Amino acid sequence: MHSFTEENYLKTIYHLSQLNDSPVQTNAIAEGMKTRAASVTDMLKKLSDKQLIDYIKYQGVTLTERGKTTAVGVIRKHRLWEVFLVEKLKFKWDEVHDIAEELEHINSGLLVERLDEFLGFPKRDPHGDPIPDKDGIFEPDQNIHLHEMCQGDKGVIIGVNEYTSSFLKHLERLGLTIGIRIEIEEIADYDGSVELLVEGKRINVSREVTQRILVNYK
Amino acid sequence: MHSFTEENYLKTIYHLSQLNDSPVQTNAIAEGMKTRAASVTDMLKKLSDKQLIDYIKYQGVTLTERGKTTAVGVIRKHRLWEVFLVEKLKFKWDEVHDIAEELEHINSGLLVERLDEFLGFPKRDPHGDPIPDKDGIFEPDQNIHLHEMCQGDKGVIIGVNEYTSSFLKHLERLGLTIGIRIEIEEIADYDGSVELLVEGKRINVSREVTQRILVNYK
């Protein structure tokens, strides 16, 4: 089996590799893992020895199939536990990420499948992120970031990509939660902030926020 | 916070200290933790520095109040998770102990209390062990081991003190599960095995088994 640390590295590498299709760089991993580049290099050697990543010195890394399977498995567990915490234990969406960081490393294949079943095979976690099925398949979805939308565009908030309690509470105060319908009224040249129509009200949202909201629009 | 290892040591020391009221010895801990006496000595120093145990060289250890609170907290989580696995995820009683060994170390006070509430504040785990409440209080109970009972005694199986899958499956085959009423028909001098009346049938049970079954009798 893999240590918690190894699993966290694989998850980080997976998420980074989603951002673009070139190999993931040491420094990016170091930032994601909140550690130093030298520590990352050490771990990359280890993951490479275990055939979880393809690693060429100075050239960054890509996950092998085994590495990807492991990473997706951890993500699956993370998101299922988040659903459990919110749906069954009445946690709020801003309270569950850190607990799921721990629960995601519990290793029992049967547990994951039973949990999935108990939750009714949910497709998304409380932050709108898709939950891979037991074969690691994600439901395809084409979202865009709110900051990529144009004046007049309409859509429904489908997810976020920051999970800190402070950010999520801020969104709640703004009324920007999952499932909410929005329309872009105006984009300010000056600071990139956006004027939105949300449930009949006009609100102004900073670029920091629009970059972290995913919208499903058609 | 405490590491998984520290928590496991505290739990082991707690269980051993329940067996008699003298200080717990290094070798006993080593056996319980499946490690070497030298490793135990190292850890005892650490736990002592953290004021979780009172430790006098060569004289064994006792838990401090803080140590006891921590140990009972871990036991509480272990047993609540076992209830969750059996009651909600349909695991069998012989499948849950090892998973609970991992889940017991998830640290979130809110999680434990919400879980307890979700489960309806259960008083016992699937093996009949009492679950301490949030203040660490156990429901008082006076059980005896099946091997301590005498010919003619009657009672109800209320728990076990071994949690291996092989033992628990063996009990199931014998029909000796929690809540079952039994009566001692005869005790063999030769090997200490016991003739029991269980649901109208006479069965013979070895001493290895009778030592691991707890009975509530009056």
Next chain:
DNA sequence: AAAAATTTTTAGATTTATCTAAATATTCAA
């Protein structure tokens, strides 16, 4: 109360994951 047996501790390694500082490789930009 010695000697023997047992228990516990110390000394010194090992493994894993981390760090800082220095060396080296790669990329960017003049």
Next chain:
DNA sequence: TTGAATATTTAGATAAATCTAAAAATTTTT
């Protein structure tokens, strides 16, 4: 295309938890 900036790796330490072997303390037995 060379020098500067950036990114990455190596070297050498550290901290946690473990180990074996040997020394020391305690307990038991004679």
